[in-house]
Amino acid sequence: xxxxxxTFIGASLLLYVLLGGSDYGAGILELFPAGKFREQQKxxxxxxxxxxxxxxHMWLILIVVILFMGFPAIFTxxxxxxxxxxxxxxxxxxxxxxxxxxxxxxxxxDPRSQRVYTWLFGLSSLWTAMWLGIIAASLNRGLIxxxxxxxxxxxxxxxxxxxxxxxxxxxxxxxxxxxxxxxxGETEDTDLKRHFKRWAIFLNxxxxxxxxxxxxxxxxxxxxxxxxxARTPLAWGVMVLATLLFLAMWWLVRRGYHLxxxxxxxxxxxxxxIGWLLLYAPDAVNTVQGPLSFYQQAAPAATLRQLVIALLVxxxxxxxxxxxxxxxxxxxRE
Numbered sequence: 001x002x003x004x005x006x007t008f009i010g011a012s013l014l015l016y017v018l019l020g021g022s023d024y025g026a027g028i029l030e031l032f033p034a035g036k037f038r039e040q041q042k043x044x045x046x047x048x049x050x051x052x053x054x055x056x057h058m059w060l061i062l063i064v065v066i067l068f069m070g071f072p073a074i075f076t077x078x079x080x081x082x083x084x085x086x087x088x089x090x091x092x093x094x095x096x097x098x099x100x101x102x103x104x105x106x107x108x109x110d111p112r113s114q115r116v117y118t119w120l121f122g123l124s125s126l127w128t129a130m131w132l133g134i135i136a137a138s139l140n141r142g143l144i145x146x147x148x149x150x151x152x153x154x155x156x157x158x159x160x161x162x163x164x165x166x167x168x169x170x171x172x173x174x175x176x177x178x179x180x181x182x183x184x185g186e187t188e189d190t191d192l193k194r195h196f197k198r199w200a201i202f203l204n205x206x207x208x209x210x211x212x213x214x215x216x217x218x219x220x221x222x223x224x225x226x227x228x229x230a231r232t233p234l235a236w237g238v239m240v241l242a243t244l245l246f247l248a249m250w251w252l253v254r255r256g257y258h259l260x261x262x263x264x265x266x267x268x269x270x271x272x273x274i275g276w277l278l279l280y281a282p283d284a285v286n287t288v289q290g291p292l293s294f295y296q297q298a299a300p301a302a303t304l305r306q307l308v309i310a311l312l313v314x315x316x317x318x319x320x321x322x323x324x325x326x327x328x329x330x331x332x333r334e
Contacts, residue, residue, distance in 0.1 A: 001298075001301065001304040001305060001308050002070075002294055002295055002298050002304065004308050004311075004312075005066055005070045005071075005294075005298075005304065005307065005308065005311075006282070006294055008062070008066055008311055009063055009066055009067075010277060012059040012060075012062045012063045012066075013059070013063060013273065014269075014270060014273055015056075015059045016056065016059035016060050016063070017174070017175075017178075017269055017273060018178065018266055018269055018270075019056040019059070020056035020057060020059060020060065021129070021171075021174065021175040021178055021269075022175065022178040022179045022182050023049055023053050023056055023125075023179075024096075024125045024126075024128055024129045024132075024172075024175045024179075025125075025129070025172075025174075025175035025176040025177065025178050025179030025180070026045045026048070026049060026125070026179040026183065027045075027096060027100070027121045027122050027124070027125025027126070028122060028125045028126045028129065028172065028175065028176045028179070029041070029045070029176055029179050029180060029183075029199065030042065030045065030118060030121065030122045031119075031122040031123070031126065032199070034195070037191070037192055037195045040187075040189065040192050041183075041192070041195070042118065044183060044186050044187050044192065045183070046103070046104050047186070048182070048183065048186045049100070053097075053100065054097075055322060055325060057093070058318070066307065066311070069299065069303060069307050070298060070299050070303070070304055070307050071284065071294060071297050071298055071299065072297075072299060073292060073297040074284045074285055074292050074294070074297050077144060077146060077285055077287065077292060078139075078285065080146075080154075081144040081145075081146070081154065081155065081158050081287075082135055082138055082144075082158060082159060083155065084155055084156065084159070085131050085134050085135050085138070085159050086135065088127070088131045089128060089131040089132060089135065091127075092124045092125075092127040092128030092131060093124075093128055095120060095124040095127075096120075096121060096124035096125050096127075096128055098120075099117045099118075099120035099121040099124060100117075100121050102117050103117035103118060103121060126172065129168070129171055129172040129175050130168040130169070130171075130172055131168070132168075132171055133164070133167040133168030133169070133170060133171030133172065134159050134164040134165065134167065134168045135159070136167060136171065136276075137159075137163055137164035137166075137167035137168070138158050138159040138164055139280075139284070139285050139286070140279070140280045140283070140285070140286045141158065141163070141164075141221060141222065141286065142222050142223075142286040142287065142288065143157055143158045143222075143288065144158045144285060144286070144287040144288065145157075145158075145287065145288040145289070146287055146288075146289055147288075147289065148288075161220075162217045162220070163214070163217045163218055163220070163221050165217075166210070166213045166214045166216075166217040166218075167214055169210050169213065170207070170210040170211055170213070170214050172210075173203060173206045173207045173210045174207055174269060174272070176199075176203050176206075177200065177203035177204060177206070177207050177265065178265055178266075178269060180196050180199040180200040180203055181196075181200050181261055181262055181265040182262060182265075183196045184196045184197055184200065184258055184261060185258045185259070185261075185262060197253050200249075200253050200261070201250065201253055204246055204249050204250065204253075207246065208243070208246055211243075225279075228279045229279065232278055232279055234278055235274075235275045235276075235278035235279050236275075238271050238274050238275040238278065239271070239272070239275040241271055242267075242268050242271035242272050242275065245264050245267055245268045245271070246268060248264055249261065249264050249265065249268070252264060282294050282295055284297070
């Protein structure tokens with residue numbers, strides 16, 4: 001039962017990065033200089049995100065529900081010790097969603113209000129992506145103290161520092177990279193495709209540089225990433241493969257193989273996530289008192305059984321419906 005739930009958490013996290021992450025990246029991309037392509041870029045992003053952006057939050061909700069029902073001790077630890085970054089994350093999600101909705105469906109389409117909505121959409125996307133990275137970096141630092149009494153140790157120290165900031169930058173770069181790659185295939189305009197290709201190449205490099213920054217800053221942590229990868233050869237191999245795919249991406253972008261560009265980008269993000277998970281599995285959180293493992297902190301067997309049944313039955317409806325949604329709105333018009 002526990003293995004099934006871990007699989008659902010991993011799959012939901014991956015889908016949230018690949019789908020929801022690219023939505024954040026699209027908003028951040030609008031903060032970059034676009035020149036004469038600004039209005040065209042905005043229209044392409046509106047068209048690409050409009051039908052599916054709300055559905056992409058389903059994966060985050062699914063993770064929260066599984067943790068709440070199946071692993072209550074882990075859920076409680078995260079929501080108490082990291083409640084400030086969690087609150088910041090929720091604020092960003094709400095502001096971003098409201099800004100995109102008003103911008104996309106505003107009947108008046110006043111230029112001044114459109115500029116406000118666009119800036120709110122972009123800045124809240126950047127804000128939310130950064131906090132997602134900060135939360136991810138805080139899970140395994142070993143600084144969460146469930147017995148702490150002073151506010152700094154209990155609520156700020158677990159996520160404070162250069163390492164979470166570096167991971168936030170890294171995650172943000174991945175999101176914008178995915179968005180630029182996906183958007184290449186969302187337009188038929190040759191010049192706009194070239195515009196997105198330039199950003200894809202630039203952000204490809206930015207992800208590699210940001211990844212190097214994460215490794216460098218991690219030296220000051222309790223255990224550096226280099227040391228963690230050294231004890232996990234499989235994770236190291238996965239990350240090396242992901243890095244090699246970044247080199248392949250250059251060639252694919254320049255040759256214009258749009259489908260393969262997306263496939264490789266998805267593969268890169270997937271390998272990075274798998275490599276990170278392999279470092280710490282099966283521990284979900286590292287605390288001062290010790291790691292919290294999925295196997296040790298699981299709910300009673302009866303609860304797990306009902307949760308697994310609900311997830312399996314729900315999957316019968318969720319995945320075909322999601323496929324149908326993408327099929328309807330993403331298929332090429334004749």
